[in-house]
Structures are given as C-alpha cells and as structure tokens.
Amino acid sequence: MMLGSDMRVVVLTGAGISAESGIRTFRANDGVWENHRIEDVATPFAWERDPRLVWRFYQGRRRQLLDVNPNSAHEALVSLESYLDEFLLITQNVDDLHSRAGSEKLIHMHGELRKLRCEMCGEIIDAMDDEHLQDQYVKCVQCTNERLRPHIVWFHEMPLRMDEIYDAVGECDVFIAIGTSGHVYPAAGLLSIAKDTGAHCIGINLDPPENVILFDEFHQGLAGELVPALVTKWMSE
Numbered sequence: 591m592m593l594g595s596d597m598r599v600v601v602l603t604g605a606g607i608s609a610e611s612g613i614r615t616f617r618a619n620d621g622v623w624e625n626h627r628i629e630d631v632a633t634p635f636a637w638e639r640d641p642r643l644v645w646r647f648y649q650g651r652r653r654q655l656l657d658v659n660p661n662s663a664h665e666a667l668v669s670l671e672s673y674l675d676e677f678l679l680i681t682q683n684v685d686d687l688h689s690r691a692g693s694e695k696l697i698h699m700h701g702e703l704r705k706l707r708c709e710m711c712g713e714i715i716d717a718m719d720d721e722h723l724q725d726q727y728v729k730c731v732q733c734t735n736e737r738l739r740p741h742i743v744w745f746h747e748m749p750l751r752m753d754e755i756y757d758a759v760g761e762c763d764v765f766i767a768i769g770t771s772g773h774v775y776p777a778a779g780l781l782s783i784a785k786d787t788g789a790h791c792i793g794i795n796l797d798p799p800e801n802v803i804l805f806d807e808f809h810q811g812l813a814g815e816l817v818p819a820l821v822t823k824w825m826s827e
C-alpha cells in the first residue's frame with residue numbers, strides 16, 4: 591500500500607501493543623486481571639461495594655507505569671503521525687505509553703491510569719506524583735470529596751469521546767488496528783464502520799482476531815517488529 595501524506599488515517603491500538611512493553615492486561619478469556627476477577631475491581635458496583643480493594647488494585651496498576659517504557663511500535667506511530675496531515679490514534683489501553691512516546695493526536699477511549707477523577711465536581715487531575723501513588727485515597731483539590739476515583743472507563747460504563755471517534759472512522763481512507771482482539775465493543779465495531787466507509791483496512795496482531803475476514807491486509811506477528819517495518823514501507827513507497 592502507498593500512503594500519501596494527504597490520506598486520512600485512523601489507528602486503533604489494544605492490549606497487544608502494551609504487552610510488548612511488559613504491561614499485563616485483562617485476559618478476556620478467563621475474566622481475570624492480576625489475580626482479580628473483573629467484577630471485583632473494574633465495575634462501578636465494585637467501587638461502591640469495596641472502594642478500598644478497587645483503589646489498591648488501581649494504585650498497583652498506576653505505579654507499574656513507572657517501570658515500563660514505550661516500545662518500537664509506539665515510536666513508529668509517532669513517525670506516522672508526523673508524516674500525515676490528518677491522523678487520529680485511538681487507544682483502548684489505559685497506560686500512558688503512546689503519550690510518552692510522543693503521540694499527540696490521541697484519544698484514550700477507556701480512560702487513563704495517570705489520571706484521577708472527582709465524582710462530585712467532575713475535576714480530572716494528572717496524578718503521578720509520589721503523594722498520588724500511595725495506598726491512601728487522594729482528596730479532591732476543588733471540593734470536599736475525600737476519595738477520587740481512577741479516571742478509567744469500567745465495565746458497564748460508556749467509553750469516552752465516541753462522537754469524535756465515529757466521525758474520524760467514518761471519514762478515514764485507511765484504518766489500522768494493532769494488537770486488538772476484535773471482541774471488545776464498541777472498539778471492535780470500528781472496523782466494520784471503516785469497512786463500510788470504503789477505507790483500506792489493515793490488521794496487525796499476534797493471532798488472527800475474530801473479525802479477521804474484514805481486513806484487506808492482515809499481518810500476523812509482534813507489533814514491535816511489524817509496525818516499524820510497515821510504517822517505513824508505507825512512507826517510502
């Protein structure tokens with residue numbers, strides 16, 4: 591495929607791209623994440639029932655960000671962004687590896703581990719200082735709330751900025767899905783929308799996803815190896 595710099599490109603990334611940086615994520619097949627059942631730590635009901643357990647779980651995930659680094663796939667997507675006039679990176683991942691690599695046109699549809707949110711006043715803060723990463727709760731600086739929550743889209747909650755996402759996918763010329771399994775909705779439905787739009791659809795994943803038949807090209811293997819090679823090729827043809 592040739593990629594002109596005036597082509598509109600949307601990239602969707604999932605757990606596979608972060609896994610190669612050492613981030614262990616939720617395993618959909620057995621419903622377990624770092625030895626916790628999803629219903630115990632990643633739903634609004636869990637937060638209501640046992641906030642301390644949920645808080646400690648997310649503080650562990652948040653502290654883990656300090657020990658991981660972006661990989662060559664994250665970096666290649668930064669080069670792609672700077673080559674293109676119209677680009678959007680949508681990630682299902684809650685880590686900060688895309689931003690730390692340098693991606694700017696970026697939507698975290700499932701929220702961000704770096705941030706905490708106040709359920710009383712709506713304040714969202716970037717909270718990665720030592721004082722924010724302890725086991726005790728973090729208070730809101732704007733109101734009387736003693737307990738900010740992770741700025742994460744939990745199961746049963748709506749993903750963020752879906753209007754912008756649907757607009758971009760509905761107008762793109764090329765849609766590229768990297769490291770995503772194809773069974774978490776609504777992210778999984780974006781491929782169908784891109785396909786209906788007439789976009790050229792490219793998939794890159796360790797295993798063929800469930801919806802592999804919808805891709806015009808599918809590349810099987812490690813994102814850290816395939817993405818840099820493909821990006822270089824697309825920009826030089």
Ligand SMILES: [Zn+2]
Nearest residue numbers: 708711730733
């Ligand atoms: Zn507040």
